[in-house]
Amino acid sequence: MANPTSRHSKSRRNKRRANWKVDAPSLSTCTNCQEPKMPHRVCPSCGTYKGRKVLEIAE
Ligand SMILES: [Zn+2]
Known part of the structure; x- marks a missing residue:
């Protein structure tokens, strides 16, 4: 098994960890209600994905 010769x-x-930074999550807009949403996820405000209703949103 490959092992490091000496401990860093x-x-x-x-x-190395000094370059770890958090960045703001990218947002896309819903094609149905124009609300900001996470890309590749069901819209939390209207419950559609790719123009199809997948979730019932309780008022
Ligand atoms: Zn929506």
């Missing part, structure tokens, strides 16, 4: 220092680990 905390400094090296922290330098």
Whole structure:
């Protein structure tokens, strides 16, 4: 099994993790109600996906 020869220092680990950043989630607009929604997901406000109703949204 491939194993690292020597352990990386905390400094090296922290330098690597210094470039981890969270970015704002990308949003697309619903083609049915024009509300912002997550791409590739059912619209939470009208319950449609690809122009088809998949969820009943309770008022
Ligand atoms: Zn919608």
